[in-house]
Amino acid sequence: MQQSSWQGIKLVFRKELVVGLRFKAAWAAMLMFSLTTLACVSMALQGGTLEPRLLAALLWVILFFASLAGADRVFADEDTAGTLLALRIYGPSQAVLMGKMLYTFFLMVALAAFITPLFVLLLDVTVTAPGLLTVALLLGCGGIAAAGTLIAALTTGASVHGGLFSILMLPVILPVFLPAISLSAAAFGGGDSAGSYLVGMGLYDLILAVGASLLFDYLWYED
Amino acid sequence: MKLKQGNYLLAGIGLLTVVLLYLVFWVVPPAQGLGNYVRIAFFHIPVAWVSVLAFLMSAGWGAGYLRRRDMRFDALSAASARFGLIFVVLATVSGAVFSKLTWGAYWNWDPRQTTIFVLLLIYGAYLTLRAVMPEPTRRARVSAVYALFSFLTVPFLVFIIPRLFFSLHPSPVINGSGSVAMEPVMLATLLVGLLDATLIYAWLVRKSVSGRDKEVLA
Numbered sequence: 444m445q446q447s448s449w450q451g452i453k454l455v456f457r458k459e460l461v462v463g464l465r466f467k468a469a470w471a472a473m474l475m476f477s478l479t480t481l482a483c484v485s486m487a488l489q490g491g492t493l494e495p496r497l498l499a500a501l502l503w504v505i506l507f508f509a510s511l512a513g514a515d516r517v518f519a520d521e522d523t524a525g526t527l528l529a530l531r532i533y534g535p536s537q538a539v540l541m542g543k544m545l546y547t548f549f550l551m552v553a554l555a556a557f558i559t560p561l562f563v564l565l566l567d568v569t570v571t572a573p574g575l576l577t578v579a580l581l582l583g584c585g586g587i588a589a590a591g592t593l594i595a596a597l598t599t600g601a602s603v604h605g606g607l608f609s610i611l612m613l614p615v616i617l618p619v620f621l622p623a624i625s626l627s628a629a630a631f632g633g634g635d636s637a638g639s640y641l642v643g644m645g646l647y648d649l650i651l652a653v654g655a656s657l658l659f660d661y662l663w664y665e666d
Numbered sequence: 667m668k669l670k671q672g673n674y675l676l677a678g679i680g681l682l683t684v685v686l687l688y689l690v691f692w693v694v695p696p697a698q699g700l701g702n703y704v705r706i707a708f709f710h711i712p713v714a715w716v717s718v719l720a721f722l723m724s725a726g727w728g729a730g731y732l733r734r735r736d737m738r739f740d741a742l743s744a745a746s747a748r749f750g751l752i753f754v755v756l757a758t759v760s761g762a763v764f765s766k767l768t769w770g771a772y773w774n775w776d777p778r779q780t781t782i783f784v785l786l787l788i789y790g791a792y793l794t795l796r797a798v799m800p801e802p803t804r805r806a807r808v809s810a811v812y813a814l815f816s817f818l819t820v821p822f823l824v825f826i827i828p829r830l831f832f833s834l835h836p837s838p839v840i841n842g843s844g845s846v847a848m849e850p851v852m853l854a855t856l857l858v859g860l861l862d863a864t865l866i867y868a869w870l871v872r873k874s875v876s877g878r879d880k881e882v883l884a
Binding site: 597643647 | 732788790791794798800804807808810811812814815818819821822823
């Protein structure tokens with residue numbers, strides 16, 4: 444990658460981080476959503492034990508829906524604030540996309556780092572393969588970031604926003620979601636998990652990132 | 667002239683449908699193990715095929731719009747998705763009925779059921795996106811991008827999902843070894859069904875887009 448492109452990505456990432464930390468709306472919505480959902484699940488179970496596969500599915504449902512509370516704002520906030528046009532004029536499309544994707548990935552990793560230990564603690568989960576769980580979480584976050592950034596750009600300008608992001612995200616992210624649940628279940632002691640799932644997830648993450656990169660220019664540059 | 671062509675196509679479809687019904691109910695023998703339930707397959711497989719074809723065409727016309735910025739491609743892409751949704755619902759329902767009659771449950775997340783359900787979600791998402799975009803040019807652009815982006819799931823649905831879950835679903839007609847595992851009369855009936863469903867889809871899309879053109883000209 445050229446030096447200037449990398450520089451642009453870093454600048455966009457830094458801008459997102461500074462704005463995100465200053466206004467905190469996305470962070471607060473995401474972290475509180477995940478905490479509230481986890482508390483509901485934990486209270487409902489009343490200390491009861493669940494199968495590893497069910498635990499894995501719960502973890503990913505919490506992560507996925509909590510991510511929607513934060514990841515869908517990366518372009519909508521700019522649109523509301525009126526800064527999208529400035530970014531369009533001064534920012535090269537690929538630097539904007541990759542910078543925002545990197546920031547969403549960072550947001551997702553922070554969310555996973557926040558909620559997973561609490562999940563393990565509150566639901567009394569035995570993690571037999573922490574390395575596998577970490578890799579599955581990283582790859583899952585990568586997929587959500589890659590697809591989420593393009594879909595957040597798609598929904599800018601929609602007349603209705605409520606629920607739209609999740610409707611558009613779910614079919615595209617299922618190829619990451621299902622293997623992630625299988626791998627997490629294996630990490631919670633629920634049978635063996637094929638290494639091919641990891642390769643598959645990694646490949647699909649890459650396909651999503653490349654696809655988003657190829658298609659983003661059509662959204663970024665108006666006629 | 668166009669109207670005449672459309673009428674010929676409609677007459678051809680009508681004739682083909684009558685031939686297909688005759689073949690399905692009078693010529694095809696009950697299948698080993700499935701009995702008369704096999705007749706559902708001659709409805710289910712063609713509508714499932716058109717569900718996938720309509721998705722491919724919708725993405726293809728979406729790509730056409732992005733290249734040429736011609737709203738006609740957008741209209742074709744939207745029409746293909748609208749009718750694709752109807753076909754995918756028919757495929758899901760007929761598949762669930764077949765599943766209940768042969769395996770005892772309407773739904774068990776069989777790989778092919780998962781695939782068709784994901785397709786249903788994609789069609790739903792695509793049409794929702796179109797519904798919430800008020801500005802026509804932006805609507806055309808974002809829906810084309812989404813159609814192409816969701817197309818990325820195809821390799822996963824075709825190659826990965828069948829390896830993730832155990833399946834009771836019969837193998838495809840042309841299976842992994844490339845051989846055709848079907849009696850000649852059944853294969854012929856199936857091919858007639860596939861042609862009939864494809865022509866019905868083509869006629870619906872054509873009719874829908876030409877109707878829209880007339881509205882624009884008026």
